[in-house]
Amino acid sequence: MTQIKQKLGGFLEQVGLFLAVLFYVLFAWYQWWSGVSPRLIRGSAEREAIHHAHLSIGATLFVLLLLIAVIWLLRPGQSIMGRIKKAFSNVANTAISLFFIFMFFSMLCGLAQAWSKGEETPFLGVFNLPQFLDWSWSTAGYNHAALSTIASALFSGIVFVYLFTHLRKYVKPGIAVGLLIILHLVVNLPKPPSLHPIAAFGSYVMIPIFYLTALALYCWAKERRAVYVPVFMVFIVFFLYLPYIAFKVLPPWHQKSxxxxxxxxxxxxxxxxxxxxxxxxxxxxxxxxxxxxxxxxxxxxxxxxxxxxxxxxxxxxxxxxxxxxxxxxxxxxxxxxxxxxxxxxxxxxxxxxxxxxxxxxxxxxxxxxxxxxxxxxxxxxxxxxxxxxxx
Ligand code: HEC
Missing domain, CATH: 1.10.760.10 (Cytochrome c-like domain)
Structure with missing residues (x-):
């Protein structure tokens, strides 16, 4: 019985890992699609088609996230309560769990919003970081906006950390990072580079920086050193002003009335x-x-x-x-x-x-x-x- 449970546990872990990779690949393309439709004429059939494809990928991502969560919760080996406790047992786990929950709500609200004929839903928007930031910064109106890119990149950064912790069981950490960078390039390089200066910047420069930052923070937090608090603060402030540094786009609190x-x-x-x-x-x-x-x-x-x-x-x-x-x-x-x-x-x-x-x-x-x-x-x-x- 225990052997079956162990085998099942191992199998489910592989399935979870596979789903995470799938999520990661689809997410990168989801980002790209969201940058395509704004360039097409409003109301045109082409734009509608892309919009629907984009929504479908969004919905698929949501289901994938749900599956990953269910597998993680129900995998044999530990009680559900024990697993939840573990998810919040230290700073690193708590940060990742919170991001996961946040991502989940973010996607749920994003989809709810898109399906409600694109009407603005400010209450939901607060939970929907990419769209919330779009409103306040309005940098490009869609997910390829500078700050949305940051938020989304953070999310993929978390998936990246998740993949890393699994890969590390099989290969050395350096090789794990190398494999993930290769995955990133394979997924991102086929995207047309001239789509939008901000989108290109996000795909090619910022996302890798985020992965490495997320990884560094994760490893840091794992060591349970108080120093990560100021580091987090510095990173947050830095990234809040990154659109200004890169594109001279000022945050809303600096905008003139x-x-x-x-x-x-x-x-x-x-x-x-x-x-x-x-x-x-x-x-x-x-x-x-x-x-x-x-x-x-x-x-x-x-x-x-x-x-x-x-x-x-x-x-x-x-x-x-x-x-x-x-x-x-x-x-x-x-x-x-x-x-x-x-x-x-x-x-x-x-x-x-x-x-x-x-x-x-x-x-x-x-x-x-x-x-x-x-x-x-x-x-x-x-x-x-x-x-x-x-x-
Ligand atoms: C990469 C983004 C981008 C593209 C592409 C772009 N613009 Fe602009 N445009 C801006 C920004 C940002 C400003 C504000 C500039 C400033 O304040 O210095 C602006 C300002 C303007 C203004 C002045 C508006 C005002 O209220 O004073 C006009 C007119 C304008 N753009 C027309 C165009 C036209 C026509 C095109 C296409 C041929 C175009 N823009 C393409 C970003 C862009």
């Missing part, structure tokens, strides 16, 4: 925006422009009801004073100063900004990386900005 906006008169007379029907007379011409602006929408929303993401919402930008979108608190001081000098977003200023941005506003934070040197394309993009700012 709308009342501080200084409004001035335009330095030059403005030609009012034309009526929408005049700007794009055919659906094809509108579709062509929409396609060009797709690139911009990874950082800018361009629909009236949508909030700001990494960049300010572009609805109404045409003929507006630079650096004054309502509720967007992350303008560079260079952009705000340019606006106060009387720069409004008319056609000549937009042309200048979109082709020679760094010279037009030195120190601005827009890194659009797309080539608009072709005047036809440039005009189509500006037409589109005029279109979404007009009636």
């Amino acid at each position: 709308a009342e501080e906006t200084v409004f001035v008169e335009s330095a030059e007379p403005l030609v009012p925006a034309r009526p929408q029907a005049e700007i794009f007379s055919t659906p094809e011409s509108l579709a062509r422009a929409e396609k060009l602006v797709l690139w911009c929408t990874q950082c800018h929303n361009a629909a009236p009801s949508d909030s700001h993401i990494l960049g300010p919402n572009l609805v109404g930008v045409y003929n507006r004073q630079a650096g004054t979108a309502e509720g967007y608190g992350r303008y560079s001081s260079a952009m705000v100063a340019k606006g106060i000098q009387g720069t409004f977003w008319n056609r000549p200023n937009l042309s200048e900004f979109l082709t020679h941005g760094k010279e037009f506003i030195p120190g601005n934070l827009m890194n659009q990386q797309s080539d608009l040197s072709d005047p036809v394309k440039l005009n189509q993009v500006i037409d589109y900005l005029e279109y979404i700012s007009s009636k």
